[in-house]
Amino acid sequence: MSGIGLVLVDDHAVVRRGVQAYLTAVPGMRVLGEAADGQEAVELLARRAATGEPLPDVVLMDLQMPRVDGVAATAAITRAHPSVRVVVLTSFGEAERVHAALAAGAAGYVLKDADPAEVATAVRAAAAGEVHLDAAVARQLARRMAAPRAGLSALTDREREVLALVARGHSNREIADRLAISERTARTHVSNVLGKLQLASRTQAALLAIKEGLVPPPG
Template identity: 60%
Template sequence: MSGQAGSEPIRVLVVDDHTVVRQGMRAFLSLQTDMEVVGEAGDAQAALDFLAAASVHGLMPNVVLMDLVMPRLDGVSGIQAIKKHYPGVEVVAMTSFSETERVRAALAAGASGYLLKDAEADEVATAIRAATVGETHLDTAVARKITRALTGVSEGLSSLSQREREVLVLVADGYSNRDIADALTISERTARTHVSSILLKIGVTSRTQAALWAIRQGMTSAP
């Protein structure tokens, strides 16, 4: 329930087609001193309608916590639309499915995090806070499942593209997404996409864990 004195609360929009899930998430987030639920939506289209209205009235959420399987417009399409029209709004996907391809699809669409609905409450808060500072957070169970799919460090390394290795070295050196973008002459969003892909491929949940993993493999430019 941490918060920063004097700072604006993180504004969250909760999107799920189940009322009880939305109510439960609102109740939990209301206990976080640094968060405020500014609205709810029953599907991705309703979320886009909310954002359109919020953009006029100056009540834009910082983070959208979104289910992936909903009527009318699915979550992945919703994420793509949000990032296209409201690039400053972060999206954390929250679903019951842990299949790697679903995770990849959500992250490729622009999600800043991926959580399972049975995630611990503290992990939900961690993912939301990470999204607001430009970091990606994967559900612990998802990362564990991906890790089990790898046969070892060598496979994790070999699965990384040359560009992803370059990005991982910079992550290990403490570079932010903006710093990485500047160093490699790419967009900040592309840098984040590379970081998300790296987390999936090496089976860790956060940027910090990726940095530690890289350092253990000697993947750093520091002497």
């Protein structure tokens, strides 16, 4: 099956139905399943993996849910299924929870009141290994983010270039094209940047680049 496979996780059925109705109508996207809380989501992916069914490319994850919340579920899913990208569904006031979800391995976030097209954009970005940031939330998260001990001084000039391109939302392929290097080399640079800065995701790297003034916040 082609296209981006999705699992929707939210404890409000009406939210799941609304998101599913829109994304199902978007060319190149298909909803593989849904869950009402984090525990159900973890179990759903475990069943699919055990039976050989395709795993989703992206999980859209609410944060505040009963039993297992979105942060814990994100950590469990990214640990068990590294290929699965988690995009957090958040309200504007949940910056602390979003920060925790990013630290747990979430690939990005989108506001619950975003228009459907932006949700689709965030899903596509995550599936492509890119970063999609809401401007207001990015500024809020960047202010809260603790700079790593070594800071940007730990990076080479090329790694700083790579970090800036990651922060602008470019995929490894786009970084490779811009810097005239192979995609494998670009991927290695991104991995080195995350390692040196002790960050879990490209989204965290983008937020740090904003905090440190390497790139401006998204418009």
